[in-house]
Amino acid sequence: MLMFVCKQGQPIRLKGFDMNHPATHAQGKPQAIARIRRQYPYNNVVMIGDGITDQEAVEATGGADIFICYGGVVERQNVASRSDWFVRSYDDLMRCLKRYKVAMVGSGAWACAAVRMVAQSTAEAAQSPASCFEPEVTMWVHEEKHSGRNLTEYINEHHENPVYLPGASLGENLIANNDLIETVRGADLIIFCAPHQFMHGICKQLAAAKVVNRGAKAISLTKGMRVRAEGPQLISQMVSRILGIDCSVLMGANIAGDIAREELSEAVIAYTSRDAGVLWQQLFQRPYFAINLLADVPGAEMCGTLKNIVAVGAGMGDGLGIGPNSKASILRQGLSEMRQFCKYISPSVRDDTFFESCGVADVIASCYGGRNRRVAEAWCQRRMAGDQLVSFDDLEKEMLNGQKLQGVLTSDEVQEILEARGWELNFPLFTTINRIIHGEVPPDMILRC
Numbered sequence: 528m529l530m531f532v533c534k535q536g537q538p539i540r541l542k543g544f545d546m547n548h549p550a551t552h553a554q555g556k557p558q559a560i561a562r563i564r565r566q567y568p569y570n571n572v573v574m575i576g577d578g579i580t581d582q583e584a585v586e587a588t589g590g591a592d593i594f595i596c597y598g599g600v601v602e603r604q605n606v607a608s609r610s611d612w613f614v615r616s617y618d619d620l621m622r623c624l625k626r627y628k629v630a631m632v633g634s635g636a637w638a639c640a641a642v643r644m645v646a647q648s649t650a651e652a653a654q655s656p657a658s659c660f661e662p663e664v665t666m667w668v669h670e671e672k673h674s675g676r677n678l679t680e681y682i683n684e685h686h687e688n689p690v691y692l693p694g695a696s697l698g699e700n701l702i703a704n705n706d707l708i709e710t711v712r713g714a715d716l717i718i719f720c721a722p723h724q725f726m727h728g729i730c731k732q733l734a735a736a737k738v739v740n741r742g743a744k745a746i747s748l749t750k751g752m753r754v755r756a757e758g759p760q761l762i763s764q765m766v767s768r769i770l771g772i773d774c775s776v777l778m779g780a781n782i783a784g785d786i787a788r789e790e791l792s793e794a795v796i797a798y799t800s801r802d803a804g805v806l807w808q809q810l811f812q813r814p815y816f817a818i819n820l821l822a823d824v825p826g827a828e829m830c831g832t833l834k835n836i837v838a839v840g841a842g843m844g845d846g847l848g849i850g851p852n853s854k855a856s857i858l859r860q861g862l863s864e865m866r867q868f869c870k871y872i873s874p875s876v877r878d879d880t881f882f883e884s885c886g887v888a889d890v891i892a893s894c895y896g897g898r899n900r901r902v903a904e905a906w907c908q909r910r911m912a913g914d915q916l917v918s919f920d921d922l923e924k925e926m927l928n929g930q931k932l933q934g935v936l937t938s939d940e941v942q943e944i945l946e947a948r949g950w951e952l953n954f955p956l957f958t959t960i961n962r963i964i965h966g967e968v969p970p971d972m973i974l975r976c
């Protein structure tokens with residue numbers, strides 16, 4: 528240890544070493560750590576320094592658990608390469624030492640499949656002292672009854688959501704809560720995955736309660752947008768605008784049930800700040816869930832939203848009994864109109880976004896699986912069989928057990944934008960699908976647009 532003397536009015540000068548301090552002799556730092564461990568009941572000890580003896584204090588028996596190499600004064604490659612983290616500033620250091628509390632807003636099929644992955648990641652990470660996540664994850668449940676009990680209580684007792692994702696274990700570290708404000712209070716990482724029609728009300732409630740930390744980060748898994756007189760607002764923009772926090776998005780060919788069965792899937796995380804993207808990737812990535820990072824939030828989010836309209840069109844085609852050639856032409860036209868719409872609304876959207884999981888892959892998955900396709904197929908079959916009264920609302924209730932059909936609502940929202948801007952002729956598939964939904968043209972018009 529260096530000792531300094533400072534006489535009044537005199538510059539500080541070095542007096543010498545405190546030769547009794549353990550840090551001044553070989554193996555002294557591990558001894559100091561052992562002394563700290565004896566004195567205090569710490570679970571983990573973090574060594575921060577820039578020298579080789581600091582690094583060795585982690586390798587010694589009974590030494591520190593992790594080593595953060597601080598390069599703010601001097602950078603030593605041989606020390607940095609053996610560190611758990613390398614930082615150059617105090618802010619980076621604080622980020623490394625922080626453990627993030629994670630909250631999920633939503634408890635439907637996709638919300639549960641997604642939070643299950645997050646809870647797996649945080650539980651696994653908790654085994655390592657270097658984890659940056661709190662193991663416990665909270666999830667807001669829009670309360671309802673199941674077998675005469677509150678769904679929230681059932682989830683906390685059985686670690687499963689029997690209404691929206693039956694048969695999938697959500698993990699014992701996942702805590703359901705029917706109070707939105709309490710679920711989000713103190714969270715550093717907030718995941719939004721409620722159906723898009725509820726998102727504005729949710730954001731407003733959170734803003735009014737002032738529970739969202741200023742430094743918190745958000746990610747939206749919700750597919751949809753809000754239409755306002757001044758133009759469309761993406762859900763990530765709504766979250767950022769109302770809550771004043773950064774919002775990334777996770778989008779992809781992700782059918783909830785398949786992911787809950789841990790079938791190999793891909794997604795993209797689109798970010799505005801790369802650090803946030805990397806952090807979210809750490810949280811969501813699983814051996815069966817591969818994530819690409821993408822710097823195109825509007826492109827990824829609009830793809831995720833618009834593909835639900837194409838899926839409704841594909842379902843109508845299936846209801847008519849069309850073959851693969853005709854169905855492929857709906858998919859192709861749909862993808863092309865998705866791209867055009869994205870470019871009209873946000874010219875900076877990148878072309879390669881359409882080749883990511885949020886683009887062509889999500890179109891394929893939703894047009895062959897997924898609820899929008901399934902309900903549209905049933906609707907079309909019933910209409911063709913002469914049932915002119917059947918509506919999408921009826922079938923949503925009849926077939927989806929509380930799950931929400933997003934494609935029909937999104938079709939109406941997008942059509943409002945197309946009409947307001949006089950773009951209908953440039954989007955023949957989107958427009959025809961909307962007219963079929965409203966009974967203005969017969970279902971087989973899907974093959975003639």
Ligand SMILES: NC(=O)c1ccc[n+]([C@@H]2O[C@H](COP(=O)([O-])OP(=O)(O)OC[C@H]3O[C@@H](n4cnc5c(N)ncnc54)[C@H](O)[C@@H]3O)[C@@H](O)[C@H]2O)c1
Nearest residue numbers: 634635636637638669720721722725749750782783930931
């Ligand atoms: N299901 C999937 O496979 C899938 C995949 C990718 C993305 N998504 C998207 O994820 C989002 C959420 O879908 P999901 O599958 O998790 O939900 P879901 O459709 O399975 O369930 C509907 C949810 O809405 C809740 N709810 C009902 N009324 C409400 C209200 N008034 N306020 C707030 N919540 C209410 C219900 O409790 C339930 O949790 C949607 O935007 C959807 O497009 C879904």
